[in-house]
Amino acid sequence: MARSLSWDDLKYDMQPWIRTAVDSMGFETMTPVQASTIPMFSGNKDVVVESVTGSGKTVAFVIPILEKIVKEVLNGAPLKKGNFYSLVISPTRELASQIQSVIDKFLAYYPDEPCPIQSQLLVGSSSSTVRDDANTFMENKPQVLVGTPGRLLDFLKTKAVKTASCGIIVLDEADKLLDVSFEKDVEAILSMLPKQRRTGLFSATISSAGDQIFRTGMRNPVKIAVKSKVQAPESLKISYVVVKPEDKLQYLLYILNHVRYRKCIVYFPTCISVTYFYSFFKHLFKLGIMNETLEVYSLHGKLQTSSRLGTLEKFSVSLNNSVLLTTDVAARGIDIPEVDLVLQLDPPTSAEMFLHRCGRTGRANRAGKAITFLNRGREEDYVNFLEVKNIDLEEMKLKFNPSDEFSSIFKEWILADRARFENSVRAYVGFIRYYSKHSASSIFRLQSLDYVGIAKLYGLIRLPRMPEITQHLDNDEMPQDGWLIEPAVDLDSFSFVNPQMESSRLEELKKTKAIKDKNKLKSELKKKNAAWSNKTSSKESKGERKVKSAQRRKAIEEKIAQEESDDESEAEEDWKDMVRRNKKQKTSSQLQGNFSDL
């Protein structure tokens, strides 16, 4: 029998002000996931909830949390000093802040002034320390804490903070929180909480967390999976466009300038690629190549928290046609109802992330379109790969012819400042690393990558010396000395616009030129190019390449084992995660069950 979606049919007396809140927010009925989850999680059940993106999971855990706290508050027993009742963990600062604002929206309907219930946001930031957070906590006595794992863990370790009263905990985007990137912090947090508690795990892709689910200490959890056959919401139309890599940017701009949308999110592979293309887009605005009515924002994980949250806020409230250039940092959970278009320059490294990215649109039954670019050649197979996972994509044909003039504009822009040239190389190298991490590695193969086409996409004037290129590019495809433009540029006189950068470059150049000894010069240059230098000669045999590749991998693993988290990019972080995961898979033996056993 179909479950009733009427709020009136909930099996307990909802607090009247919570009912007023849902009515005022225009939530006429519950969504299916709310109808299934709220009674369970408000009762004494641990829940593991999987339901498509944009299906209302946040409200499905916020209401039970608030109901529990109201009961405690109405019971009259005051919250003991330094205690709190509930904890919500989220993988990103943006999502934590969004959850906090959903809670605040509900609390605005509490009938008494001041509202006796409060929540506090705990995310890493340069403007507030853990001590500041602890002082605010002791002063305001919030019952709910919402935060990201690292900061929450540091906060909970503060002496004044007591966890004994925490009776309800939520892991939002639980599969992400339980993967290698957060697992340690999350497990440490869970171990500090009372065993007698209610735990809720929520995500659109939680089944991918597998056995990790059972490490959260839940007692007889109820599995709530609200899904149709397809993995994406029905309101979401997913398409793909097959292009040559060098034309991709022009296609992207064509869509941004010509397709009708209100708000669009564009996903790039790495932080540096967002920064790089954002600055090029600004130049295109000046030239009138970007539609002048568009507002473009950039957001990635290497920016300060305040700037990240500020940008997201500006993008969400903007009344104009706006575009957000971002990375996977804004792929999960972000709820901006007006987003009706999602573009992906490349597919992400996992099918789960593909669903999360696309799911930023087509939310709560609103129509949305997600378009992914695929490089012509091998990547078309991704469509079948996703189909097997019940994610259907339709091909989209664009009536548009890329122009040569665009590459001249790109080239001129690069040649005007050495900083742009260096960023183009960083973005390109970052992309190749990113590419090597695809979980669908039989489709996204380094061997099949069009290195020159991709270099043109990134506006490169010369191919960098990196092992992937020398290994996989045939000699006849390798441009003379790596140059992609004619005539080649004299790198010694290619200057930075920034005077400080230019003077330190000249200083450096002087030193290098002063080195007379050829061998010494060679070793100095080798050191300088260390980032992409442990290269192979282009004429190695397959066997030699295999051995060298294994050695390189070992070296990276050793480096990772030594290094802590001082990464240059999110991509790098993910690469580390992959290696750690591999190691873990080799050592981990305790199988306790999986999602489908629940």
Ligand SMILES: Nc1ncnc2c1ncn2[C@@H]1O[C@H](COP(=O)(O)OP(=O)(O)OP(=O)(O)O)[C@@H](O)[C@H]1O
């Ligand atoms: N009962 C309801 N009726 C109508 N809209 C709702 C209802 N509950 C929530 N919404 C709206 O649905 C949108 C999506 O909700 P939410 O962000 O909780 O989705 P989600 O399932 O957590 O998605 P994701 O997996 O992407 O994080 C929000 O804008 C929210 O306000």
